[in-house]
Amino acid sequence: MESTNTSNVIEPEKPVFEGNPFKCRVVFTRGTNPSALTIVSPKTNLAKGDLFVISLNDDDTQKLVMQVDRLDDERLIQSPHPEIHIDESIKKTFSVISFMMSHYMVQKIADKQPFSLYLVEIQVKEQYFSRGDMWRFARKLHNTTVYLKKTLDIFGMRATVYGLWIPEHPYRVSSGYITKDTKIVFRSLSACCTIFLQMSKEMWDFDHQGDTYYEKAVDGFLFDLFTRWKTMSCQHDVTMTLFSRVFYDAKSLDDFPESLRRDINKDHRGRFYEDFYRVIYQNERYDDWTPRLAKIKQVLVNYKDDLVNYHKKQLSKSEADKMPNGTISSAADGNYLETLNLSASVFERHFIDRPFDRLGQMSLVITPGAGVFEVDRELTNMTKQRVLDNGIGSDLVCLGEQPLFAVPLFKFVKADLNTADDYQIPHWMNLSYYHTSTVKTSFKRFIPRLSFNPNRIKGGMLDVKNVMNSITEELFSKPVHLSMEEYDAQVFRTTTTTKGATEQACFADRVAKGEARKARRRNITMGPTHPVLVEEEEPSREPTGMLIINNKIAGINEDLRIFNTNIKDDIVLSTSHATSANISGYLSYNNAYNQSPQVLFYPQSFSRAAAQSADTYFLTSHLYARMQPRPKALTNPFAPASIRIPMVPGRRRWAHTFPIGPNKIPWHFHHLRERENAVKREIIASITTCAHLVLPGTSKRITNSLKSKRINQHSKTTSEISSRPKRIVSPSNFEMRRDTIERKDSFIDDNRTNVTNVNTKKSNADSSSKPKKEKSEAIIWGPTGVEPWSASMITGIDWKSLSIPASLPTTFDVAPLEEYLKHDYTYNSYQLLAILPPLTDFERKRKHVHTGSGNQEKLILSDPLERHKLVFDELIDHRLSQGFQVIMEIPPHIEKLMIEKIRLVGHKPTDCNRLLNIGRIYHTISLITEENRSQDTVVITVQQFKPQYVFQPKPVHYKYRYQCPDSSYYDPAKYDLQIESLESVGWNILDDIVCTHGTGGYKLSDTMKYWRTRLVLMPVSRDYTIKNIESGQTKCDSRQEMSHEDFFLYIEHFIRFLVMLNKLTHIRTGSNEFFHRPLDPLTNTKRIDCHKRPAKHSTSCKTFKLTDIISENTSSINSFLALLRDEQQGLPFVKDSILPEYSFIAIEAIWWSMEHCEDIQDEKTALLLFRTLCERGYIRHCTCTEDLFRFGFFLYFIVTDKTRNFRLDSNDYAEVEFHQTQNYIPSMDYLGFGECKPMRLLPKLIDNPQSIPRTTRLGASNVNGNINFTTVNGNINSTNINGNINFTTVDGNISSTNVNENINSTNVNNTTEDDLLIKQEVPSIILKRSCNVDVDPKHISDRREWAVAQHHAYYNPHCLFELEIRWLVSTSCILGDLITNWSQRTGTILDSNHVAFHLIPIPCDPFAEFDPLRGPIYIKMETSCLSDKLADLPEEDRVLQLNIFQELIVKRYGFILNACVSYKDENIYYVHISGGMLVYILSDVYNVHCNRRSIRVASSGTGDGQSSPLDCGFYWCWNFCLGKRWRSSQTGEEKYQDIMLADFRAFCANDKNRLVNFWNEVNKLANKEMAEKTTNTRKLR
Secondary structure (H helix, E strand, O other), rough: OHHHHHHHHHOOOOOOOEEEEEEEEEEEEEEOOOOOOEEEEEHHHHOOOEEEEEEOOOOOOOOOOOEOOOOOOOOOOOOOOOOEEOHHHHHHHOOOOOOOOOOEEEEOOOOOOHEEEEEEEEEEOOOOOOOOHHHHHHHHOOOOEEOOEEEEEEEOEEEEEEEEEEOOOOEEEEEEEEEOOOEEEEEEOHHOOOEEEEOOEEEEEEOOOOOEHHHHHHHHHHHHHHOOOOHOOOOOEEEEEEEEEEEEOOOOOHHHHHHHHHOEEEEEOOEEEEEEEEEEEEEEEEOOOOOHHHHHHHHHHHHHHHHHOOOHHHHOHHHHHOOEEEEEEOOOOOOHHHHHHHHHHHOOOOOOOOOOOOEEEEEEEEEEEOEEEEOOOOHHHHHHHHHHHHHHHHEEEOOOOOOOOOOEEEOOOOOOOOOOOOOOOEEEEEEEEOOOOOOOHHHHHHHOOOOOOOOHHHHHHHHHHHHHHHOOOHHHHOOOOOOHHHHHHHHOOOOOOOHHHHHHHHHHHHHHHHHOOOOOOEEEEEOOOOOOOOOOOOOOOOOOOOOOOOOOOOOOOHHHHHHHHHHHOOOOOOOOOOOOOOOOOOOOOOOOOOOOOOOEEEEEEOOOOOOOOOOOOOOOOOOEEEEOOOOOOOOOOHHHHHHHEEEEEEHOOHHHHHOOHHHOOOOOOOOEEOOOOOHHHHHHHHHHHHHOOOOOOOOOOOOOOOOOOOOOOOOOOOOOOOOOOOOOOOOOOOOOOOOOOOOOHHHOOOOOOOOEOOOOOOOOOOOOOOOOEEEEEEOOOOOOOOOOOOOEEEOOOOOHHOOEOOOOOOEEOOOOOHHHHHHHEEEEEEEEEEEEEOOOHHHHHHEEEOOOOOOOOOOOOHHHHHHHHHHHHHHHHHOOOOOOOOEOOOHHHHHHHHHHHHHHOOOOEEEEEEEEEEEOEEEOOOOOOEEOOOOOOOEEEEEEEOOOOOOOOOEEEEEEEOOOOOOOEEEEEEEEEOOOOOOHHOOHHHHHHHHHHOOOOOOOOOOOOEEEEEEEEEOOOOOHHHHHHHHOOOOOOOOOOHHHHHHHHHHHHHHHHHHHHHOEOOOOOOOOOOOOOOOOOOOOOOOOOOOOOOOOOOOOOOOOOOHHHHHOHHHHHHHHHHOOOOOOOOOOOOEOOOOOOOOHHHHHHHHHHHHOOOOOOOOOHHHHHHHHHHHHEEEEEEOOOOOOOOEOOOEEEOOOOOOOOOOOOOOOOOEEEOOOOOOOOOOOOHHHHHOOOOOOOOOEEOOOOOOOEEEEEEEOOOOOEEEEEEOOOOEEOOOOOOOOOOEEEEEEEEEOOOOOOEEEOOOOOOOOOOOOOOOEEEEOOOOEEEEEOOOOOOOOOOOOOOOEEEEEOHHHHHHOOOOOEEOOOHHHHHHHHHHHHHHHHHHOOOOOOOOOEEEEEEOOOOOOOOOOOOOOOEEEOOOHHHHHHHHOOHHHHHHHHHHHHHHHHHOOOOOOOOOOOOOOOOEEEEEEEOOOOEEEEOOOOOOOOEEEEEOOOOOOOOOOOOOOOOEEEEEEEEEEOOOOOOOOOOOOOHHHHHHHHHHHHHHHOOOHHHHHHHHHHHHHHHHHHHHHHHHHHHOOO
16 A cells, blocks of 8 residues: 555656646637638747647636647738637637637646546537448547537538536536547437327326326427427427227127227237327428427327227228227336337338438337336347347336336236236336426415325335335345356256255354345235345366255245245246246346356256256256246346346447446436435535445445445356345435445446446455456446436436437447357458559549548548558448447457457458447457558458347237328238347448449349438429419319420430439530430421521531441441531530540430431431441440440440540449330320220330240341340330340340330230240340449548449330439438539529429338338229219229229329339339329239238228229328428428328319319310221221
């Protein structure tokens, strides 16, 4: 001790400041970046990177820590006095003494450590950061200073500093210094929030203030919550749902109507029930939510009656009379876990339909209960794993009163009523209690007429100390660790060993001395209980490691009835599963949630044999030991701190979200710990005292005498046994003695949140001390495992979490123990070899990159190791985005194993090593160096640790009823609740894609978890506008057929869109005017004045002869190529940084040839010309993926000597083929309606088989080498203009297309057997193409950003053009800005008055086949009014004609087809021209129905409940992806969408005979089309 004191005296203290304070002139400036640079003059004696403190007022109450970003060289600052230029926003954030004041006191900082921050909270609004982006953002803040409300801009990611915290102090500071150990958490002002309101029977009860609980929820909590949202300018995406469980008074399923039996559930008690969900708001975003409370209350008024009597109102009278009565369940019996799982199923798909203005995900449940729920064990484990793995913030707000035991509390259901009740405290939930209500009521001032006599409470029964002292706590010990080999050896042992008399005597002595406390007698049905102490055998007695139990332990009652008693009191808790018998005494129990096999003790029958299989128990006299796959701890809700469990990663997933308060424990602001007669300033001291009382991992017991007592325990080889406090004493009883010599707890460790358990033995002369291992342990209660619990703690509302929810931190501090990795994990590793692409010219010149503080950081990409680190960081970035967390410090045993593995294969390790974790999986990533390797080759070693036994609970087939907004029906739905298997993810394939940026052997597939957002290009109508519809000038069903002029004009505008999308520019002078189609729209003949374009030169038009080129005249071909390259009249070539010279667009070349050749009168002939040139090698496709000249937007170039060997390996351009655009086709298929034909012009449906047999004619070929074939089944016959087939390969797939009509349905019934000679596989027609996306054209990031775009391969003006962006590790903000730029430029391709398209997002799953909390609105079409018009048609033709009529209806309402070519097994749906609505036709002719949701068809009105074949309708859903940033005059607002839905419903219901009138109109037009067809047929004859 003296040496320690001496060393402390000798060690000099490092001064905090350097020099004396000096007065300096401060100038507030505004920079181009969000925060201006901090620039100092040389006279300040400050250098770049130095820290200094500036006092903003005279009394030194406002001080800021700042850092020098740049030292000015007198060019900017020319004052004779020292000057500092700082950001102007500081004046608004901090109260500067005077705006006229210009001189402030400044002092240089010598030691940065005292100013370091523990936690920094970053606030993000209307932006999306992936967790990989957060990690990159946080690393750029290392070694910088920040202050409150400082705006940061790093790699396009913009954020604001919200909170700064220093260690061990529960208050924020104004500024500080960020180190590598500083925790950085991101909080969102625009998160995805799902709010669930549990409508249990307590909602209609009254609280102690006289308010109903639903009034307390709406007018109280929700009002306060929405008010805070408005104050903080939150823009959350909210889905609000009411959920209930209804029990039916029925004894069997036969009591229900037959139509409902398949939807009824049965619980463990034999009760029949249904779960109901009603969504009030779906993905809505409002600046102020308080006006929406009126609608919520309006729904709640009649909710109970509507729900209980729902079926009786919907069923026919005969069935309604048989329907059993229903009652709403209590909160404890409700569908709470099922609701969380449905929410988790939505959040698990957060990477699909990824919005770029939303960050974070929060699930909030409001319940009128007190936080106790009766749940299923397997469903609980599944829910916990899904919530933790996906980083979902799960909040529970209770409106009831807070109980005196630990909450939230789960009570597990049990199949055997003779077993004891079993509980669990879910640590993964954030619990809050709403105590006050803002409802104006007279009950608040109510004074009772009779006063309560306090003398009736005897002896302070309600005091905290008496409540806590009444709880008996059993001893806690760690069992021995048995390996699988040892376990198998014990199974087949036939001999047992008992303990000697020494152990019995020791135990008897301890019982006599009172060390083994006797529990209070509880309400137990049979017999008394006695304390039981189970001891471990000495290693010398039983070397095999088997637990041997004494058959005559003192105090054990041999009456077997006590082991099968029914414990009715909730305090006595079970140690077994529901199917196992319990021990009525208090048995010693082991650590729970342990990865390794552990031993539990159970009493069983005396007649069990000794040697049995591995699934049976061990026979050890009267008690047995059983190996449990997932052991769990005794959960005592009245003393949760008495149980220690291993500190597993799941307990610390959110640990770095909380600041550290006194005594180095996480600080939760809504946990109020008040003592009796304590004032507010004493609360902190109370927390400090209470924290030490229940300090996790303490090695001594706390008593009133402050004496530490040890428990004598025997331990096995390499095992440790820890003791825990017998009693948790109230803080009011004594004052904690903080003696570092006597207390040997874990808080002396550098890791503030890890707690260690120091094992001790009872001091005895015969016992010798042995070295013990240290092991992290956690309290079973609380989100971090180290925060204490006490009955006096008052839980309030965590307003911060509910207003600005935090994202899952990227770091945490729990590492796996060596023994767990050794016994319970499998290990494998693989190496990644990535070839770095060559540096571009920009990358060679680039030397700096901007950081968040506004300064510039050197970027040395010429250093190979720096480039290798970028690839290494991308792998970490990807794993973090997938839910992994970085363990801050790699344990020595893992680091040793990692280095040994690297050196074993002859490589050298570097300092770039990371350990990551998710669930029970650990990955180590190491950047290594290898001799004889090129500097452009990156070698990375990945090591994986996976558990031997995978936890995979059985899927739950959940049935429920769901009502979406604007619907009045609860539709039946099914969903499989299941956990995602993290162990089965192929990380080696994903790593290969990340390293090669998708250019390697693997591509992104639907089975991979990648981010995606789907965009569609919508045409803009001139007359059918939102403004006219809202004003009433235009009817909702008044969109007319597209004219011939508009049809071809949209093609020209679409070419301009693709030019913009591909970042191309025309290089001809005067050719900024785009090409126009040289054919008349009405007659489709060549215009006479087609060559007189405004952009052409005044000279005469040069022409060429088609026959000369076709005849292969070399001089004519050279003249033609020279004409193409002519600077005045040649092709308008395009260029960018990659394309070769003389590159052009295919469709523009076709139109150009029609202007310069009189022999070419149509587009088919022009296409033949360029196809011939392409086949002869005069022109070539730029990306070399097309051997055929295509009709559409494709890039080709003229081959010259310079470009003869040009080849572009990557596909960086979006190329689209035009489908059925050479001739005008109508979108309204009146002819098909009249002829009752199920197939119309658009979309063209084709088969999508894996392989279709086809035949090849032997020797059938032509001069061009094209192949002729016909199909066996006659579904597809692809031809070109010569009647021949041309095959090309696109992205590795074979495509079969033609010039005019790409796909023609034919019949090959006339094919003879001689024609079917050789069967091969027909290549599938490509419906979607892929290309790379230049995510970062402005070079904002410090790495190469990449993404992939998958788009439609065909385009027609009558259909949408779909563009889906996919990415893995791109910076989301940069990609979001790029897409926003596309959208803005799409609307201004022409000018502001002539908008042709608008680009909007739509859902990838539009009709919620995979979303359990979203569903379409069913709209029935009233067909009874059309029955007389269908009477003359056969039954089959009636259905066909009705389905075609449905399609004509949606097109008249302005809905557009989703694709012009589609597979037959894909759903065909329509998107409204505004983009805000989608419609799906319920038709067996055109669509494949959803697999999950059942199709509800209304009854035919006959009263028998049977549906008619003529009953048909629509599914209507809203485009929830159309957020505020996408709204414009072309999309409309909520009012317009409501008008459209109401009018569409009225139309389908034949309001004012509108449906019949439209039928008559369509029928008239159909008869006209049929008459014209007949006339044309006769003319041809």
